[in-house]
Amino acid sequence: MNTQSAAEKMLETGRFYTALELGQEFKESAKRASGWLFNIRSGARYKTIETELPNRKVKLISIDGRTMPLNKLQNTALLFKRPRLLVGSDSHA
Incomplete structure (x- = not known):
């Protein structure tokens, strides 16, 4: 889990998050989620x-000017939903 993953989730849901709520979303501590929120609030990308x-x-509006979550953009570009096997997988090739 990292700041980028937290940002994608926030963009996907479109909700306001506290550190506690974001931590609960990812089953992490509020302290760790607080760091992600700080990075998101202070980062030039967000x-x-x-x-x-x-x-x-905090509510995330855009990442690098992109207002749609990455997975939704990929589904739109492919014209179909990505197979579950490919979503969020780490390829070890």
Whole structure:
């Protein structure tokens, strides 16, 4: 799990997330998810909407100008849903 994976999930769902909610989504600690949110909020690649403190929530709007999740873009380009075997797999070839 990394910042990019968290960002893709946030873009896919379109929801506002706290560190706790994001951590629960990936079965990770809130502290680790807080780091991902910090990277997303401060990174030049990501455009976000943030609520005020306390209980800041972050919603990801785009990644490198892309407003659609990568898996949805791939499905659209292929004109069919990618086979489950290929989705999220690490090729060891």
